[in-house]
Amino acid sequence: NAGVTQTPKFRILKIGQSMTLQCTQDMNHNYMYWYRQDPGMGLKLIYYSVGAGITDKGEVPNGYNVSRSTTEDFPLRLELAAPSQTSVYFCASSYRGSPKRAGELFFGEGSRLTVL
Amino acid sequence: AQTVTQSQPEMSVQEAETVTLSCTYDTSESDYYLFWYKQPPSRQMILVIRQEAYKQQNATENRFSVNFQKAAKSFSLKISDSQLGDAAMYFCAYRSLEGAQKLVFGQGTRLTINP
Numbered sequence: 001n002a003g004v005t006q007t008p009k010f011r012i013l014k015i016g017q018s019m020t021l022q023c024t025q026d027m028n029h030n031y032m033y034w035y036r037q038d039p040g041m042g043l044k045l046i047y048y049s050v051g052a053g054i055t056d057k058g059e060v061p062n063g064y065n066v067s068r069s070t071t072e073d074f075p076l077r078l079e080l081a082a083p084s085q086t087s088v089y090f091c092a093s094s095y096r097g098s099p100k101r102a103g104e105l106f107f108g109e110g111s112r113l114t115v116l
Numbered sequence: 117a118q119t120v121t122q123s124q125p126e127m128s129v130q131e132a133e134t135v136t137l138s139c140t141y142d143t144s145e146s147d148y149y150l151f152w153y154k155q156p157p158s159r160q161m162i163l164v165i166r167q168e169a170y171k172q173q174n175a176t177e178n179r180f181s182v183n184f185q186k187a188a189k190s191f192s193l194k195i196s197d198s199q200l201g202d203a204a205m206y207f208c209a210y211r212s213l214e215g216a217q218k219l220v221f222g223q224g225t226r227l228t229i230n231p
Contacts, residue, residue, distance in 0.1 A: 033218070040224070041223060042120075042207055042221035042222055042223045042224050045220075056216065058218070096217070105211075107160070109158075109159065112159075
């Protein structure tokens with residue numbers, strides 16, 4: 001299995017440009033998440049989805065949009081890129097845990113985005 | 117909202133020695149999961165160990181073990197017989213069993229292994 005696949009791995013944007021980070025998982029997971037990691041910091045949740053057609057904001061959603069039209073795909077859209085969005089972005093997925101068990105998150109390899 | 121705190125930005129240890137990384141968290145929930153993730157320079161997030169809150173027994177994975185103190189809301193990671201390959205950022209994380217079961221991360225601890 002490929003697991004969680006993110007593209008692109010690296011990207012440089014100019015201020016004001018837009019782009020989409022792609023995320024695909026082949027594990028039939030219900031839950032998918034987008035995190036950002038600033039240098040030397042932990043991961044912060046941008047958006048998440050509990051299933052196709054259902055998305056919601058996380059801790060730092062401003063400047064981003066998501067969609068979940070299929071179970072497999074969860075793209076993250078950056079509109080009007082700003083230097084503050086320079087970061088490493090991680091997509092993750094997991095199955096829906098039972099009341100007594102929530103499994104681990106499976107992470108993609110990350111996408112490094114630089115906005116100049 | 118849950119929070120996770122790692123109070124040690126950096127730690128170092130001699131190769132083959134033992135090191136303990138600290139983590140505290142805040143929650144009003146009674147059931148949850150706790151994790152330690154390792155992030156080497158490759159940026160990949162690697163699961164090291166997990167602990168279910170309803171289990172009293174501390175989790176162990178080879179050289180990695182945790183000290184889970186539920187009442188104190190403390191979750192430390194002990195690495196025995198440290199190896200050069202253990203050098204990385206280590207993140208403590210809390211996962212709720214409710215709603216979207218989001219994962220909340222601490223700020224991380226950078227571990228250096230001295231040969």
